[in-house]
């Protein structure tokens with residue numbers, strides 16, 4: 001599976017980084033999402049799918 005993030009849509013709520021800080025982080029200046037691990041496996045893959053559903057801006061897409 002592959003994770004994609006859209007920094008244009010991101011509103012910096014931080015749900016993704018709270019859900020899995022191995023896969024997602026937030027920019028120190030504006031809080032927008034940073035993708036640390038674009039191809040997570042195991043528990044991190046599951047967490048990435050959770051983050052996709054939790055993101056209030058629809059800025060996370062999990063493919064595959």
Ligand code: SF4
Pocket residue numbers: 005009010011012013014015016017026031032033054055056057058059060
């Ligand atoms: S949960 Fe969505 S809106 Fe919030 S920081 Fe992550 S990508 Fe951005």
